[in-house]
Amino acid sequence: WWVLVLCIAYSGTLAVALGTNPSGAALGGPPSAAVSNGTVTFSGLTVSKAGKGFTLVVSGGELAAGVSGAFDIAGPTATKLTFTGLPPTRGKAGTVFGVAVTAQDETGAPVTDFTDAISLRLSGGTGTLRGTSSRAAAAGVATFDDLTIDRPGTYTLTATAGTLTSATAALTIDVGDPSQFRGISGLNQVAPAGATLAPVVVRLLDAGGNGVS
Numbered sequence: 001w002w003v004l005v006l007c008i009a010y011s012g013t014l015a016v017a018l019g020t021n022p023s024g025a026a027l028g029g030p031p032s033a034a035v036s037n038g039t040v041t042f043s044g045l046t047v048s049k050a051g052k053g054f055t056l057v058v059s060g061g062e063l064a065a066g067v068s069g070a071f072d073i074a075g076p077t078a079t080k081l082t083f084t085g086l087p088p089t090r091g092k093a094g095t096v097f098g099v100a101v102t103a104q105d106e107t108g109a110p111v112t113d114f115t116d117a118i119s120l121r122l123s124g125g126t127g128t129l130r131g132t133s134s135r136a137a138a139a140g141v142a143t144f145d146d147l148t149i150d151r152p153g154t155y156t157l158t159a160t161a162g163t164l165t166s167a168t169a170a171l172t173i174d175v176g177d178p179s180q181f182r183g184i185s186g187l188n189q190v191a192p193a194g195a196t197l198a199p200v201v202v203r204l205l206d207a208g209g210n211g212v213s
Contacts, residue, residue: 011035014060016042019067023051032060050075050113076105078114080165084141090172093127093152098145101159101167103137110140118142118161125153127173137161149173150209 015032018025028046040058047054056068085100103114117136122129131146142159149155152175159167189197 012061014040014058014063016045016056016058018047019055019057020053020070021051022053023049025049025051025054025073027056047073049073075113076107076109076111078103078111078140078161078164079106080104081118081159081161081167082108083159083167083169085143087147087157087169087171089170090174091149092174093150094148096131096145097147098143099147099157099159099169100141100143101137103140103161103164112140114140116161118159120144120147121158121160122149122155123158124155125149125151125173127151127153127155129157 011034013032013034016027017031018027026048028048029044030042033040033042042056042058045056050073052072053070054073055070057065058068059065080103081101082104083099084102085098087099088097091097099120101118101120103111103116103118105111114137117134119134120129121133127149128151130148130150132144133147135142135144152173154172155170157169157171191197
């Protein structure tokens with residue numbers, strides 16, 4: 001609420017509006033109020049967007065407009081993280097995947113002025129999370145687009161940022177597609193020309209060095 005004191009003899013109705021409006025917000029609440037004993041009280045006013053340096057302007061009748069002191073409106077506070085771009089529930093070792101993590105307030109609304117770093121960690125299985133595992137949020141969202149896991153297994157991916165409640169996602173990683181091979185036996189033979197060589201055995205591997213069946 002806001003109280004404006006006028007000459008006690010004045011009566012009438014005054015209107016209130018936003019003056020300086022740094023974020024293009026809307027003023028909610030009753031747009032006018034009646035003067036009573038030289039005082040007008042505007043109750044239930046709201047400002048729809050966060051910002052710094054707002055002012056209110058009151059006008060009415062032949063009175064010169066009155067301008068309030070500057071004030072700030074704080075945005076929502078981030079309390080938790082959530083995966084808004086989920087990792088695949090099933091993928092292959094060495095295959096690139098991406099996720100997006102959003103900072104939210106206690107109601108689940110995105111907090112667009114959150115710009116802190118959000119980090120990822122992997123648990124379960126024997127693999128390693130590779131790629132960029134920490135990124136600064138932009139407009140409340142951190143996007144990770146170069147992630148891989150090098151070993152098959154069942155994992156939990158966890159997103160953290162300071163004291164915010166973390167977010168988790170489960171994923172299963174299978175052996176990747178064959179992309180290389182490794183000799184197992186028969187590669188260093190010495191035999192006369194024309195002689196039959198012993199069997200040569202090689203093992204197909206995926207990009208992470210995992211055996212492919």
